[in-house]
Amino acid sequence: MKNQTRQKHLSHSDFQSLSQSIYSELSGDESLALTLSAEDSKFYRFNESRLRQATELTQIGLQLHLQKNRRQIKVSIFLGVSSEENKEHVLKILNQMRADINELPEDPYFVAHQNYGVSSQISEPIETSIATLEKICTEQLKGLDLAGLYCEGPLTLGMSNSVGLDHWFESAPFFFDYSLFHGFKAVKGGYAGAEFVDHKFSEKLAENQIFLERLKKPSMKIAPGKYRTYLAPAAANELIGMLAWGGFSYAALQRGQSSLGKIFKNEAKLSPLLTIEENFENGLVPRFNDLGELSPEKMVLIEKGVGVNLLTSSRSSVEYKVKSNGASMSESFRSPKVLAGTLETKDILKELHTGLYLSNLHYLNYSDMPGGRVTGMTRYACFWVENGEIIAPIEDLRFDESLYHCLGAGLIALTKETEHFPETSTYFSRRVGTSECPGFLIDQFTFTL
Amino acid sequence: MSRQWIGLFQELKKECDWLSFRFLNEDSKAYSTRDGKVEEARQVFDRGVMMEVVVDGTLVYAATSDLSEAGLRACFKRGAMRAKQLSPLKLTHFNPKSRGLYQAQKANLGEKKLEQLTTSEIVQHQIKVGELLKKGPHVLSSQLTTILLSTETLYLTSDGAEIHQETAMTLQDMRVTGQKKATIQTRSDHGYMARSKQGGAEGINTDFLGMRADTLIRELNEMLDAPDCPTGKLDLLLSPDQMMLQIHESIGHPLEIDRILGDERNYAGWSFVKKEDFGKLQYGSPLMNVSFDPDLKGEIASYAYDDSGTEAQKTYLIQEGKLLAGLGGSESQERSGLAGVSNFRAQSWNRAPIDRMANLNLEPGSSSLDEMIAQTERGIYMQTNRSWSIDDFRNKFQFGCEYARLIEDGKLTSVVKNPNYRGTTVAYWNALKAVGDPSTFEVYGTPHCGKGEPNQVIRVGHASPACLFSQIEVFGGA
Structure with a gap:
């Protein structure tokens, strides 16, 4: 049973009224942008298939970005729902900012607020009833050992500025990010979307349990070495996720902090099988960035192994005198998509033949960022495969491999089917985001411990 | 802080089996400079309350940034309702003995108030040190960050605990990246934000940063000429x-x-x-x-x-x-x-x-x-x-x-x-x-x-x- 739930935080018209009342107080040499980030969230944390901690949260965050005489300062505050109290609070903060901004020097790479237009995208929130959650715990999880987080509730991102920009994004996604355990072994599961449908969750659990059964065999200890390796889409997505960390940033490349420096300096190429895009076509992520600029619906970053575009913010555009392309200030991707290959799902084990099947990776980090080398661990359902058949689960292995190899000459095939991964990060606030990735078949992948 | 809500707390605690309020005020000011130029000035004034609402042995956390009376009442109501609904699903039964019974007031704000450091003083000093770092012969970029942080919490429980704590903190980071031929290396002042200290403005020693800048440049140059670590x-x-x-x-x-x-x-x-x-x-x-x-x-x-x-x-x-x-x-x-x-x-x-x-x-x-x-x-x-x-x-x-x-x-x-x-x-x-x-x-x-x-x-x-x-x-x- 589903209930439509009304948002408890600010509506678009509340935000527009607040914005206009503040902008009317600005002097001629001041410009202000307001960014709203609000959520009414349920966070239900599970252990042993029971509720370990439940949090109900109403959080209304507002960032003020004041510009004056090529100087700028940002202040984040938290609000209530009363229009009058909010206005009074915001004006008080604005006055403090007016004092601080005069103490700052001119910003040499200043980008003035502009009117990048108006946009609005609203999805109706649908609440999962507590009865549904109770049914999950008492019926669907019976006999299973589950740990994880169920999260849902309305989520709003709004942005306006004193020169006319007005963006609004309202959504109410849910996700259930979980692990199912057999002793110390586990499979990773996830179910996300706009509406929780019982039978779809049951299907996900049934799929997970097939892998869980396979984990009941004794684990094999695999010696460090180089192995033919299949990274399932979740594992491949973790590897691609590392490229958010400077990989496609124009500024990072200039400052010696890019892991794909050789690609974008045309000193190396990745596999011709690999195409990576920043892609907002699915509508799950707002196209407006932290300045309010609208990113293109699709931009190719790597095309058939060749670096074609870097994410370039307006600030980098001023500093390095290049054209910007709607990237956020951090120049990290927000909606990456790796295009599918040709490897059919039914042929994965046959093509792997003998080697490692890895469902997930864990705790990746650069062991040499300028050198493009990444280390990390195997996690969850990982198996040794011989002659196209799963033989046994493995004890966890550490890998340490160059991106130039595993996404370059070592990349043998990408799967025809891709998977979508919703953003499950909840640091400070819930994020919106998504990524799409196929599985990777890689030759000579290096394991070290 | 938030002591005006003690009366409301006393009223609401009667409407459930056990209740706590944890108010938090946290102010942070962060200043970043890069290559001797201002990069970002950002402040956060974080305010909110977390309630622990217990009904029938079920604890639900309910939090809000709406610190009006109506906001606090709505937050409590939501927590109490959810505690009743979620009771059949809970892993553990709440035991009030797992919460302290102290009444205390503690503060560590250091020797010199954070407010004594001005925005201009911090930024101008970082720009000066950034200029020093830029003089390194192979320097690609350098970055300095200073954060001043003050936190205040008030914890109230049904059993009579009332704990008020205040702390001040300073955090600093300095790093420089250089390139010589194909070798790129970064040297920092003890690692990312490692100079994180509790105390007041005395934690920011501007002269010391200048001396460390010389050391970082010298060591960066050594690293750029060095062979790889042996295996x-x-x-x-x-x-x-x-x-x-x-x-x-x-x-x-x-x-x-x-x-x-x-x-x-x-x-x-x-x-x-x-x-x-x-x-x-x-x-x-x-x-x-x-x-x-x-x-x-x-x-x-x-x-x-x-x-x-x-x-x-x-x-x-x-x-x-x-x-x-x-x-x-x-x-x-x-x-x-x-x-x-x-x-x-x-x-x-x-x-x-x-x-x-x-x-x-x-x-x-x-x-x-x-x-x-x-x-x-x-x-x-x-x-x-x-x-x-x-x-x-x-x-x-x-x-x-x-x-x-x-x-x-x-x-x-x-x-x-x-x-x-x-x-x-x-x-x-x-x-x-x-x-x-x-x-x-x-x-x-x-x-x-x-x-x-x-x-x-x-x-x-x-x-x-x-x-x-x-x-x-x-x-x-x-």
Whole structure:
């Protein structure tokens, strides 16, 4: 049973009224942008298939970005729902900012607020009833050992500025990010979307349990070495996720902090099988960035192994005198998509033949960022495969491999089917985001411990 | 702070079985400069309340940024309703004895108020140091950041606890990246935000930053000319700014009792440590003594009471290498039956507390740095963390450092670049062969320890002497 739930935080018209009342107080040499980030969230944390901690949260965050005489300062505050109290609070903060901004020097790479237009995208929130959650715990999880987080509730991102920009994004996604355990072994599961449908969750659990059964065999200890390796889409997505960390940033490349420096300096190429895009076509992520600029619906970053575009913010555009392309200030991707290959799902084990099947990776980090080398661990359902058949689960292995190899000459095939991964990060606030990735078949992948 | 709501608290506590309010005010001011120019000035004024609402033995956390009377009443109502609804699903029954009963007022605001440092003073100094760093012959970019932070909490419970705590903190970071031919290296001031301290404006020593800038440039130039770190087994001497990470990842996280109980299995992971290991497991060599110390002067995660209102006291977790106690607050102690500490901590008003590290330190030994170098025939001295990765049970780790020098026949010799090492936790700590004396003991911290569902980052402190480990696998870069 589903209930439509009304948002408890600010509506678009509340935000527009607040914005206009503040902008009317600005002097001629001041410009202000307001960014709203609000959520009414349920966070239900599970252990042993029971509720370990439940949090109900109403959080209304507002960032003020004041510009004056090529100087700028940002202040984040938290609000209530009363229009009058909010206005009074915001004006008080604005006055403090007016004092601080005069103490700052001119910003040499200043980008003035502009009117990048108006946009609005609203999805109706649908609440999962507590009865549904109770049914999950008492019926669907019976006999299973589950740990994880169920999260849902309305989520709003709004942005306006004193020169006319007005963006609004309202959504109410849910996700259930979980692990199912057999002793110390586990499979990773996830179910996300706009509406929780019982039978779809049951299907996900049934799929997970097939892998869980396979984990009941004794684990094999695999010696460090180089192995033919299949990274399932979740594992491949973790590897691609590392490229958010400077990989496609124009500024990072200039400052010696890019892991794909050789690609974008045309000193190396990745596999011709690999195409990576920043892609907002699915509508799950707002196209407006932290300045309010609208990113293109699709931009190719790597095309058939060749670096074609870097994410370039307006600030980098001023500093390095290049054209910007709607990237956020951090120049990290927000909606990456790796295009599918040709490897059919039914042929994965046959093509792997003998080697490692890895469902997930864990705790990746650069062991040499300028050198493009990444280390990390195997996690969850990982198996040794011989002659196209799963033989046994493995004890966890550490890998340490160059991106130039595993996404370059070592990349043998990408799967025809891709998977979508919703953003499950909840640091400070819930994020919106998504990524799409196929599985990777890689030759000579290096394991070290 | 928020004392005007004590009357409302007294009223609402009668409408449920048990109630707490935890108000938080946190102000931070952060200033970043890059290449001697201003990059960003950002301030956060964080305000909100977390309620613990108990109905029929079911605890629900309810939080709001709406600090009006209507906002607080709505938050309470939502928490109470949800506690009734969720009761059949709960894992544990709430026990009010897991919350402290203290009435206390504690403040550590340092010797000099944070307000005495002006925006202009901080930014202009960073620009000056940035200009110095730019003069390095191979410098590509440099960055400095200063954060001033003040926190105030008020914790009220149905049983009469009323704890008011205030702290001030300063955090600083300085780093420089250079390139010579194809080699790119970065040298920082003891690692990302490692100069995280509790106290007032006295923590920002502007002259000292200028002196460190010279050292960073000199060491960066050495790194740019250096060969790669050799591959093989060597004795490994670690400086305190790398010991910080080693302690954090391979002692702190595996000893968190909520991890041992499985709460973190879907995110941060489980632990190789089992309940039956306490009092038995020889975690490291007899030279290893590890303490939870919430009262070390200047260490960033010092506090008198945790977020369950229980009193924090120095406790040895490991003595002479043997595992004695875990990092678990009163709730985890009750669930596990294990000895723990007061470390039930939340990132902010909008998150429920969980078991966190606070100040976790390795106690000094008796060897001077010179003695440890002199006793090493073939070894390497690594400084300052730059890369970290460990498995979900906290066994197999690989860590990388910024700067290293070889030790040959008891003497420090050539600089090598891209130094990394790997090992497994218990074997590694049992290879500890010398612990530095108090002259090598240094205090660092980080504001960015991530854990929990929903996710939380928290500030932790780590103090350690330099330490020598026997025959560790080391290797270089790409």
